[in-house]
Amino acid sequence: MNSRIELKLPSQMAFLGVPDAVLLELGSDLDCPRQLIEELGTAVIEACTNAMEHGNKLDASLQVEIHIDVGADRIVVSVMDQGAGFDYRNWQPAEGLLRERGRGILIMREFSDQLDYDRLSDGRFRVTLAKNLTNSR
Amino acid sequence: MNSRIELKLPSQMAFLGVPDAVLLELGSDLDCPRQLIEELGTAVIEACTNAMEHGNKLDASLQVEIHIDVGADRIVVSVMDQGAGFDYRNWQPAEGLLRERGRGILIMREFSDQLDYDRLSDGRFRVTLAKNLTNSR
Amino acid sequence: MKIKERRRDGIAILDMSGKLMGGPDAEAFNEILRTLMHEGVRNFIVNLERVNWVNSTGLGILISGYTTVTRAGGELKLLNVTERIENVFIVSKLSTVFRSFDDEEEAVRSFA
Amino acid sequence: MKIKERRRDGIAILDMSGKLMGGPDAEAFNEILRTLMHEGVRNFIVNLERVNWVNSTGLGILISGYTTVTRAGGELKLLNVTERIENVFIVSKLSTVFRSFDDEEEAVRSFA
Numbered sequence A, B: 001m002n003s004r005i006e007l008k009l010p011s012q013m014a015f016l017g018v019p020d021a022v023l024l025e026l027g028s029d030l031d032c033p034r035q036l037i038e039e040l041g042t043a044v045i046e047a048c049t050n051a052m053e054h055g056n057k058l059d060a061s062l063q064v065e066i067h068i069d070v071g072a073d074r075i076v077v078s079v080m081d082q083g084a085g086f087d088y089r090n091w092q093p094a095e096g097l098l099r100e101r102g103r104g105i106l107i108m109r110e111f112s113d114q115l116d117y118d119r120l121s122d123g124r125f126r127v128t129l130a131k132n133l134t135n136s137r
Numbered sequence C, D: 001m002k003i004k005e006r007r008r009d010g011i012a013i014l015d016m017s018g019k020l021m022g023g024p025d026a027e028a029f030n031e032i033l034r035t036l037m038h039e040g041v042r043n044f045i046v047n048l049e050r051v052n053w054v055n056s057t058g059l060g061i062l063i064s065g066y067t068t069v070t071r072a073g074g075e076l077k078l079l080n081v082t083e084r085i086e087n088v089f090i091v092s093k094l095s096t097v098f099r100s101f102d103d104e105e106e107a108v109r110s111f112a
């Protein structure tokens, strides 16, 4: 029995804390280690950062939509933007320990158990992150 | 320059903490007393409680939708349900200090600067709460 | 909402945490009160320190408990009511009903 | 994000709070570093105790500061990195770059 929470935000970095706060609140009622929720929150912050910046080009009139599906042992979060997307299959991690950018997708991969990108029929670009709520990574 | 955050929740009391967490997070970036945000949060929890219980009859497949409009000195929150509504103009406060119910609307009135009910053209019932972010009540 | 039960000098102290609201929580709270009263307990301290918020149906839970305990000749008092919750008590005019304490020792002594 | 600046033994301690992320925050942080370095300060402690979270662009802010300070012959160290933020440093392999301390005295002494 999954429950879905939906969230829409203007594409402004100032609101990146909102999906994180929602996840922490949902997590407070779940019987799972807080660290897992924090990791998922950090991954979702990266997903939203990219959706706002690369997808919606920080146009505050464009929304980022977030769906949070809470299951008994898994949370699945998808983040949708209105941009051109990119080709994740051919994505290569950036290099250089002291580079200032290019860590978002790496963090999303490390902090989630599944990461997928696709395009919706309405044209929006979507990233989906899944996190298992048991400490068995 | 208002910013709007939108939220949709299943009609389950377990999710009443979500809009409150969103408001506290938004408030943490505003230069206003935390008490005002807590009061608004409590009022919104009441609005959502009523939307879930009286509006959507706790049918988890029906959503409660919440819009949060953040302005420089005022936050306006509206909560929409899919129920029959009620006649707020002829509403009378319940009596009896030790009654177990009938305090929601009173709390909403005390903790907000404006409280209105109306019906949307799509048929949904809506309550709108406004809270000024300055301590001048 | 979670409820943990402790005893001191025959007084039951209920440490509540989370969100105090109606629904399933109400049943859990009533159940605990009933069981304890069945065991002969009459005096209760409800510790709200770790309760994030209370809504009107949560107030209903406390009032119902208060009424039940008072009718049986006992007392139900509150401990560590946070500012946020205190404000809800004030606007609902319930601060005149519940005796509340910021100090557990004092709350315990008040039953003596 | 808010930044408060203090000095101890010629070391600038920057007490950060809120969310450490790119955008306007990056400019504010760089500006403070530039001003302090102009005044001759070379040693920095960035206190992350009250930072709720950091994202990848926030890491970029710290890295940019680290690079600037190191190039000028100074040092930038971290203080009170919370577990949540530490985990982000670990997965981004930056825990090897930044020296970090849990104790302010120790951090200050490390510059001696």
Ligand SMILES: Nc1ncnc2c1ncn2[C@@H]1O[C@H](COP(=O)(O)OP(=O)(O)O)[C@@H](O)[C@H]1O
Binding pocket: A046, A050, A051, A054, A055, A081, A083, A084, A085, A086, A101, A102, A103, A104, A105, A106, A125, D056
């Ligand atoms: N939602 C998105 N829409 C378009 N491009 C994206 C999106 N998310 C990621 N990308 C692309 O992937 C690249 C790598 O992203 P990331 O690892 O987060 O690093 P950064 O954002 O710092 O460049 C981005 O520079 C961008 O080209």
Ligand SMILES: Nc1ncnc2c1ncn2[C@@H]1O[C@H](COP(=O)(O)OP(=O)(O)O)[C@@H](O)[C@H]1O
Binding pocket: B046, B050, B051, B054, B055, B081, B083, B084, B085, B086, B101, B102, B103, B104, B105, B106, B125, C056
């Ligand atoms: N969203 C709503 N839809 C339908 N009826 C409502 C709604 N909100 C409030 N009401 C009506 O107003 C009454 C008073 O509400 P309230 O003061 O919150 O107390 P309570 O919910 O404990 O009855 C409710 O019993 C209900 O009849």
